[in-house]
Amino acid sequence: MRVNFTVNGRKQEADDVWEGESLLYVLRERMGLPGSKNACEQGECGSCTVRLDGVPVCSCLVAAGQAEGREIVTVEGLADYAKHRDEAHPGGACGTVCGGTDLQQARQWQAKGTDGQTGEGGELSPIQKAFIDAGAVQCGFCTPGLLVAADELLERNASPSDADIREALSGNLCRCTGYEKILDAVRLAAARQEEAV
């Protein structure tokens, strides 16, 4: 079947989709957006978390056909999404279009070298910067899902308590860090956000 939807602000069309495919599979294997991760495919790890019409969900449990006509934001679009949100309504939710890459570009995607002066160069969202700066990234496989979930937490609660952070991220497993530095990262992003206002 064919599925039309908007990913990171850009209209996309996927053809020859098997009816049992998940949104996660379509993003990863058909859209060239492998940032959302496939750790468990049973909604028990959160590594595939995306925003579906603004709501954080496990994309592994959304049937591809259910995404028809919906808007999706993945980790690849998170920086743009955050930027747009900040420009449009500081502290508010993202509007309809948040920019993004076109399909051709996405398919040409390659891991690329970067300037490692992390947190300073490049267009990262505050939560992405904070994850790097706080040492919240080790293997990084849980990171995309955590970033999407943590960004949404800070969008609705600018200064969460530790218990709030733990509850909001309780659907995202991390096997490397012991979570301490992930908490640090969310606290850091919240504190920087507060300073900026």
Added chain:
Amino acid sequence: MAGTTTGAPTNVTQKYNKGGIGESTLRPDGTLKVTGEFAYSSDMWHEDMLWGQTLRSTVAHAEIVSIDTTEALKMDGVYAVLTADDLPAAKNYGMEFQDTPVLAYGKVRHHGEPIALVAADHPETARRAAAKIVVEYRELPLITDEASALAEDAILVHENRDDHHSPFVPHPNIVHHQPIVRGNVEEAAKKADVIVTGEYTFGMQDQAFLGPESGLAVPAEDGGIDLYVATQWLHSDLKQIAPCLGLPEEKVRMTMSGVGGAFGGREDISMQIQASVLALRTGKPVKMVYNRTESFFGHVHRHPAKLYYEHGATKDGKLTHLKCKIVLDGGAYASSTASVVGNASSLSVGPYVVDNVDILAIGLYTNNPPCGAMRGFGAVQACFAYEAQMDKLAAKLGMDPVEFRQLNAMSEGTIMPTGQPVESPAPVAELLRRVKARPMPPERQWESSEGADVRALPGGLSNTTHGEGVVRGVGYAVGIKNVGFSEGFDDYSTAKIIMEVINGEPVVTVHTAMAEVGQGGVTIHAQIARTELGVQQVTIHPADTQVGSAGSTSAGRQTYMTGGAIKNSCELVRQQVLEIGRRKFGSYHPAWATEELLFEGGKVVTNSGEVLASLVDVLEDEVVSVEEEWRHQPTEAFDRVTGQGRGHVQYAFAAHRAVVEVDTELGLVKVIELACAQDVGKALNPLSVVGQIQGGTTQGLGVAVMEEIIVDPKTAKVRNASFTDYLLPTILDTPTIPVDYIEMADPKAPYGVRGIGEAPTLSSTPAVLAAIRAATGLELTKTPVRPEHITGT
């Protein structure tokens, strides 16, 4: 091969003003990882690739009567269906013994063993085709434990063994056994005022790395293969893969894809050969990605163990002797069981002085899931047992458990039961002192003005208690782990360092085969290059088999070994660059003739800081490149009868204090704080050091209270191969983990470093158990502690 491979790693360059060792520099791959651009092995993609799928056995032990692939082959979109008969060359592989079939032939020896492979144009087509393969089994009796393995008429899991341990084992169902005898246990026991015995059971833990086994095999025009996989040791894989493909090693070009965690579980081969044989057969690129259920069958686990301990002590608290037997279940294939046995045996005494020991560790072949490497590697199981014993002894002597441990703690110069002296700092008593001295977390933190915050209580969001039945307990533990490969293994790493001027700036490229599995090796590599060669900009070349072996990312050895190799190669580069400098500028300044010249801030400087020349001027367009192997001091095998021998390279020590709150009526546990003190030798990157310790601590917490692969003893089948029923700690299960690290340099190690990743996984589990015992008054001899154990149901 037509078309391009998407997701192949490229150089990553990082620039820092100083950024040498000792600084908390940030990960060079951090930006890629937070933007989703970092390519893991499951992200590999090729435009006309096929999908590989395995068919695995549904029974644990059986003769294979027949395999019928006819219906599967008829399906549209199916390109190949392979069984063992179709394999091109060697049919077995293995890290220590080549006992593991690529695809089962003759018989299957465990539940979930691979039997057939399918390549198809869509994963669903491949799954449907695999489901159409018909396998007929004739079931065989099961070997599931020590009693069934060693029974007189026991069926042999492997007939006709010819591995190097087989001539020495008392029974063919024993992979390896390692006794250690020292002093005189019988005599010593007579001097003991108290004797304490215990029987302990350690459950089967899974590494549960989040990135599933996956990769892409691309057939090449020269008949070889380009293989992109996530592994802990490229060259060990290569040595096992090439014979199974019937290819020379140089035609199997391996590149490390992004690795989504490892923890020992990627030291063995998983989908590497499977994808390669499908690619060679079909002439097309083949991608394989195990799903979570298959992942539980696709890699080895931590050995479950039975541990029988007897300790004695005098009434003034001195240990007299240790008698113990450790039985490790290696499952159906050897993997690294023999080495795990060596570790369990040689570290079974713990970080204590015990002059009289009678130790035996054995590893079994059974029809349970194969077990091998996992963080802590044999030392974890032993630590769980000896720390429980220490608490029992202290209680029996009426002593404080920490003081009792300190009284018996080993230190530099202590002779291990193997006869090997401890030749670098061993601050065991100090680590215990530090965790004990920490202030206690406040009581009843769940209480708030709005009533009980269930998130801070046992049961968490499930709202099982508002404080009823909740009792606090505190427990301590300390452990010892060897670092690096032991028992005479030729352990080395290789580093290729290139120094050149690019765009008017000196740049160092570091090329190794080290597996970056998340631990931050690449961060450290860049730091070492900056410290040694005084540059700002360092490029990390992707890990591949175009450079010499780095050894495995395991045994806490990579910073020591590949770090050491990089330091060494950098020193050689520095010598060569200085030669160039002397040639060009030697006549301008007498200091050029001295030996002690350094590279700092892009310049050649003297010891006193005088600048002689800039590296740019020295190098101009010359490229200096060095590739060298580097080794730690040699070790030797343990004697097969007495266990004596200088078997280990270095030890690491960590201590924990656990504070738990237990709902004693429901048997639910909330860990409130899990403080760690560890000697790290030298913290090359403090941020990474703390992250490693917190992560290792949490894996120990998991096995203490929730993690276990449950194998049905009647069928030897795995009952919980999913994240629904194999539970990992969430952020709500994980407490604050204060880390207090100290730096007591090991003079033999580069910069004095000590392997740090494993030690915290050892002591965390027994500390949590001790705390639960303190809260409940129960003996609790099994991990994980289940609510049934606490409530007696």
Added chain:
Amino acid sequence: MDFLRPASWEEALAAKAEHPTAVPIAGGTDVMVEINFDHRRPEYLLDLNRIAELSQWEVGEEKVVLGASVPYTQIIENLKTELPGLARASHTVASPQIRNRGGVGGNLGCASPAGDSHPALLASGAHVEVESQARGVRLIPIDEFYKGVKRNALEADELIRSVHIPKATGPQEFSKVGTRNAMVIAVCAFGLALHPEKRIVRTGIGSAAPTPVRAKAAEEFLNAALEEGGFWESRKIITPSIAKEFATLASGACNPIDDVRGTANYRRHAVGVMARRNLMWTWESYRGEGRKLEGAA
């Protein structure tokens, strides 16, 4: 496999009538797991996401009509006052991401004994509104809804439209035992609702029998004891002996199995402990309300 995307409730009923084997999918939190892991290959998937009314609720005089697909997050955020037991239970469901997608309709459709909403629905005395194109609407009392392990009272051509849940007239509680502090499937669960206007207590037990069940003997005992002792009027402390007997009878209502998540014995034991605690919490709250009423007067 075919993917059916009805745009309205009527279209959905028509599709279900035409394809009775079609598997409804809303939040996908059960169905997609089964598809991803090859446990199920339905001929048709019937997507209910486009039917807006299923994600809406209506608060009436006496009851809440809760659309089958209203996500748990919405229940937690918006219906805490009207449906405190269900809101509590919703908060224990899996993870935030799952609570954003899953709803009570899926729990009922799947009818797993481990579904988190069942005890609360049993305790509150809900009715499930189902409909078929051929026979129209049926309101099934929750007590008659669960028919066996993962079997419910639905006919093949019926779909769950909503759940009619009486608004709470007294305190309600819910507890669930799992071996993790979040994101865990119930080892067993217990829900309790006080209905002061009817002077009765209702309960629900999850994951401790082939279906979700009420602890009827425990309810009857407690109702009689409360009546006899004049507790509803006096709002006095429930004696430990009553609580103990209630807990014992609640344990007795279980018919559990041993599985990887827990033993039968533990489940019986834990249900008893949760029953006692739920009773104490709700009764304390009821007494507190009484004090507030007195204070107001």
